Amino acid sequence: MTSLTGHLGAPVVEERVRHAGFWAGAWRRYRRNLLAMYGLVFVVFILIVGIFAPWLAPYSYNKVNLDHALEPPSAAYPLGTDQLGRDMLSRIMYAARPMLLVGFVTQIFAQLIGVPMGIIAGYAGGALDWIVTRLIDFFSALPWYLVVLYLVMVLRPSLENLILALTITSWVGPCRVVRGLTLSVREQDYVDAAQALGIPTRLILKNHIFPQAAPLLLWSFAVGIPTSVFAEAGLSFLGMGVRPPNPSWGMMLGEAGQWWIYRPHMFIFPGLMITLSVLAFQGLADGLRTAIDVNVNI
Amino acid sequence: MLDYTLRRLGGVLATLVLLSMFTFVLSRAIPGGPWDVGVEIPRTPEQIAMFKEKYGLDKPIWQQYLVWLRNAVTLDFGSPYMAPEMSVTQLILRQLPYSALVGGLAAALAITVGVILGMIAAARQNTWADIVINSAAVVVGTIPGFVLGFVLIYFFAAKLRWFPSGGWSDTGYKTLVLPVTAFGVPATGGVARWTRQCMVEAMSSDYVRTAYAKGVRQAGVMSRHVLRNALIPMITSFLPMFPAMMTGSVFIEHTFGIPGLGQWFVSSSFSRDYPMVLGITIFWAVLIALTYFVTDILYGVIDPRVRLTEKEG
Amino acid sequence: MAPLLEVQDLEVAFFTKDGVVRAVNGISYTLEAGDTLGLVGESGCGKSVSVLAMLRLIPEPPGRIMGGRVLLEGRDLLKLPAHRMHEIRGSQIAMIFQDPMTSLNPVMTIGNQIAEAMQVNLGLEHGKAMDRAAELLTRVGIPNASDRLSDYPHQFSGGMRQRAMIAMAVSCQPKVLIADEPTTALDVTIQAQIVDLVKDLQQELNMAVIWITHDLGVIARLARRINVMYAGYIVETGPIQPLFKAPLHPYTVGLLSSLPSLDLTDQDLSYIEGSPPDMIRLPEGCPFWPRCRYRTERCAVERPELDEYAPGHQAACWNVAEVLNQRSSALVSEGA
Numbered sequence: 046m047t048s049l050t051g052h053l054g055a056p057v058v059e060e061r062v063r064h065a066g067f068w069a070g071a072w073r074r075y076r077r078n079l080l081a082m083y084g085l086v087f088v089v090f091i092l093i094v095g096i097f098a099p100w101l102a103p104y105s106y107n108k109v110n111l112d113h114a115l116e117p118p119s120a121a122y123p124l125g126t127d128q129l130g131r132d133m134l135s136r137i138m139y140a141a142r143p144m145l146l147v148g149f150v151t152q153i154f155a156q157l158i159g160v161p162m163g164i165i166a167g168y169a170g171g172a173l174d175w176i177v178t179r180l181i182d183f184f185s186a187l188p189w190y191l192v193v194l195y196l197v198m199v200l201r202p203s204l205e206n207l208i209l210a211l212t213i214t215s216w217v218g219p220c221r222v223v224r225g226l227t228l229s230v231r232e233q234d235y236v237d238a239a240q241a242l243g244i245p246t247r248l249i250l251k252n253h254i255f256p257q258a259a260p261l262l263l264w265s266f267a268v269g270i271p272t273s274v275f276a277e278a279g280l281s282f283l284g285m286g287v288r289p290p291n292p293s294w295g296m297m298l299g300e301a302g303q304w305w306i307y308r309p310h311m312f313i314f315p316g317l318m319i320t321l322s323v324l325a326f327q328g329l330a331d332g333l334r335t336a337i338d339v340n341v342n343i
Numbered sequence: 344m345l346d347y348t349l350r351r352l353g354g355v356l357a358t359l360v361l362l363s364m365f366t367f368v369l370s371r372a373i374p375g376g377p378w379d380v381g382v383e384i385p386r387t388p389e390q391i392a393m394f395k396e397k398y399g400l401d402k403p404i405w406q407q408y409l410v411w412l413r414n415a416v417t418l419d420f421g422s423p424y425m426a427p428e429m430s431v432t433q434l435i436l437r438q439l440p441y442s443a444l445v446g447g448l449a450a451a452l453a454i455t456v457g458v459i460l461g462m463i464a465a466a467r468q469n470t471w472a473d474i475v476i477n478s479a480a481v482v483v484g485t486i487p488g489f490v491l492g493f494v495l496i497y498f499f500a501a502k503l504r505w506f507p508s509g510g511w512s513d514t515g516y517k518t519l520v521l522p523v524t525a526f527g528v529p530a531t532g533g534v535a536r537w538t539r540q541c542m543v544e545a546m547s548s549d550y551v552r553t554a555y556a557k558g559v560r561q562a563g564v565m566s567r568h569v570l571r572n573a574l575i576p577m578i579t580s581f582l583p584m585f586p587a588m589m590t591g592s593v594f595i596e597h598t599f600g601i602p603g604l605g606q607w608f609v610s611s612s613f614s615r616d617y618p619m620v621l622g623i624t625i626f627w628a629v630l631i632a633l634t635y636f637v638t639d640i641l642y643g644v645i646d647p648r649v650r651l652t653e654k655e656g
Numbered sequence: 657m658a659p660l661l662e663v664q665d666l667e668v669a670f671f672t673k674d675g676v677v678r679a680v681n682g683i684s685y686t687l688e689a690g691d692t693l694g695l696v697g698e699s700g701c702g703k704s705v706s707v708l709a710m711l712r713l714i715p716e717p718p719g720r721i722m723g724g725r726v727l728l729e730g731r732d733l734l735k736l737p738a739h740r741m742h743e744i745r746g747s748q749i750a751m752i753f754q755d756p757m758t759s760l761n762p763v764m765t766i767g768n769q770i771a772e773a774m775q776v777n778l779g780l781e782h783g784k785a786m787d788r789a790a791e792l793l794t795r796v797g798i799p800n801a802s803d804r805l806s807d808y809p810h811q812f813s814g815g816m817r818q819r820a821m822i823a824m825a826v827s828c829q830p831k832v833l834i835a836d837e838p839t840t841a842l843d844v845t846i847q848a849q850i851v852d853l854v855k856d857l858q859q860e861l862n863m864a865v866i867w868i869t870h871d872l873g874v875i876a877r878l879a880r881r882i883n884v885m886y887a888g889y890i891v892e893t894g895p896i897q898p899l900f901k902a903p904l905h906p907y908t909v910g911l912l913s914s915l916p917s918l919d920l921t922d923q924d925l926s927y928i929e930g931s932p933p934d935m936i937r938l939p940e941g942c943p944f945w946p947r948c949r950y951r952t953e954r955c956a957v958e959r960p961e962l963d964e965y966a967p968g969h970q971a972a973c974w975n976v977a978e979v980l981n982q983r984s985s986a987l988v989s990e991g992a
Contacts (some may be wrong), residue, residue, distance in 0.1 A: 080478070080481060179357075182354070182358055183358055183361055183362065183365075186358050186359075186362055186628050186631065186632065187362070187624065187627060187628055187631070188587065188627070188631070190593060191593075191608065191624070191627065194593065194608065194609060194612065195366070195608075195612050195620065195624070196369075198609070198612035198613055199369060199612065199615075271485070275487055278487060279487065279489065279593075279594050282489060282594065282597070283593065283594070283597055283609065298489070298490070298493065305493070305497075306496075306497065306501045309497055312493045312497070316490040316493055316494070319487060319490055320485065320486050320487065320490055323485045323486075323487065324481075324482060324485045327481070327485045328481075331481070469717070548758065549753060549755065549758040549759040550758065550759055550760055550761040550762070552713060552753070552759070553751075553753060553759045553760065553761075553821075554761070554772075555713060555742075555745065556711060556713060556745055556746065556750070556751045556753075557745065557746040557750075557772065557773045557776070557777075557824065557825075558742045558743070558744075558745040558746030558747055558773065558776050558777045558828075559742070559746075559772060559773075559776050560739075560742045560776070563772075563776065567761075567764065567772070568761050568764070571761075571763050571764070572761070572762070572763055575763070645763075646763065647762070647763055647808045647810075648762055648763075648808065648810050
């Protein structure tokens, strides 16, 4: 009767445990989501188009050619021309830029403002928290598009002002998320333990709170983008966003004026791009949510 | 309960005051004014000065604000520069029905269809019906309303000529069909998904298992246990949709040429019509605050956990 | 006399995207009327799944009852069409669950929930059912019962909620009461009260009880017989006294010796090495062999079946003799 023992005489337990890191597991979950994968592919595609537009576009976005105005798609102009004879394909390519700019930059600023405020509010509590909560309430009192509209109107429509206005309405999102997380983490015993050991606050924030916040922040970043993209499209549509002659899909829809009924290519392509983009960013955010298993308590 | 209500009310009022202050200061702080946009087309400095004096714009900002505030409390928001023969309140009330009709119908459409689809998806979890409904909801929910508006106008108004392409005429309900559809369909997606989520969460909870273990049959479990619990988060999410949509989506109104509040807000901002802008802003803020308030109260009514405090035993 | 309940070779599996979880792997036991059976084992050993399967409360995807029979008074419950199970649930076999807070409908009054059971099973009309509910609440030890009928679950304390659940379960006088870890979430003092309550009710109504727990201390007061489960198998079964005094299976030995005892002050707490089994990839042979200190080479290849070593006392192990050997020498050295 032989018994199987390892060293120290303890029984040897054969286990093959598959150690998956957090991000590896997240990627696996993300991959399963069809919409999320579409989102990823499309966003990469549109980034390439936007960044390399000057090299990819057959014409300049600004080349007016009234002889060829309002032409349906043809060999020379694959997506047709607009009312000033400008090539639609090139304009659509260039229009990716303001959309991407607004989408990403807005959220970056929103996070830069919202996250520190949220962490401070959640961790410090008391008066600071009260102030931040009041601010959150205040900035949520009106629907975002009214605030953005008003600000852009008053400050004169431009891309920069649009980003500014959107940042003002978007910072609330990440702030809420981070504050909620900080509040719940702060209640945990291990934070008490760290404080009891005399660990300085900034280290607690860095080692305990931030690592848990990181996936959540990534998600809130992603979740804010569809709204910003929609805002850019909508406001440019109303004439309040990107300034002509710079193209934007929303603006192209707005500019289509009375002609688009006879030349549907003028609204189909910009409209399609807007929809596909919002869908893609939405998918990205949705995929991130299931991938990192977000449980957001606001 | 009363104490809580009063505190909330106080918070709402404070927010409103702050909001109005903010808007007020912002609008005055930016250079330029209504005279720049050809409202009464005063041009010379003397005319501008006269205009300012007429509307009290030459006084210091805080004075202007206090004057406005005093009037606002009595619901007198002054007259819009663009239409001085009416008061702001009158104008708002005149334009509101257009937005309210379109928005209200759109919300009703979205909620009715969305809830039905969501319940089907929940009942047939993980089957084809569920996957189709879910995907359709996601896609449809992300199409911007005004883009959908274009598509609808192109097909149904221009090509098929079934419906007018907008504006406001006396052809009755026909004018409403396209804008309501464009506004309501994207919202349906969100409603369906949320309904499904609330239902699924209720269906997979422990008390449903207990109910089955007790011998209750599926119909009874669904109505007495699942629905009653699922409806709570559903109602609290769907009710605010009405005021939100009734106050007019700017984009829809622009696309379909509906003279609603949203459109007026845009044009008022554009022409620096301060009284109008402030009036509409406050109106909106009040409506939204009121909605949250009502939702809160409703929550207390339908969820006994909120309504009653714990007794010890 | 034929047993009230007979479980034969019950097998339940869950089909997940990570693989097939073999939760219950062929268990068999009987239950007489009025008897008390303890079902003991660690989390994940299949004890809850096995009883949920009896009532067909396993969610069908991803779970599935793979085989076996469950005979209630000779009738196979697993063959009953699903839409007729409600005739059994609540009236013949009732169940109470571990967490009474989540197991009770938060937006329905306690009175209505208890009355509901009687209304659907016994056809009582609402008024009568509520009266009975008040009586039941008093019987389970809740004061001011008629006032408390209109309370909601969150207004009760943990122990009271469990009492209400018990009232609900026994309201239709079922033949079998299944209790799935009802005291795990409660204070120790309340635990004892609940156990006593169930004992009383059992005698009063001549109910058979299946009590599931991972806590041997709780079961000691209540059960007449114990099934010890591990990895979806019953590894030992027997009357309570002999099983406690002379456990046959190494797992049972481990369970019993890991109970801290007040008089062993200067000894290390003993424990069972290793970790719970991966239910998707169960090892060949005896499922316990990776953690067993009595194992031999045979254990890794051939799975032992239950063998009887004393009247009514069975164990599934190749090395029972060695277990008993070591145990008696340990007792000798302790100067028992």
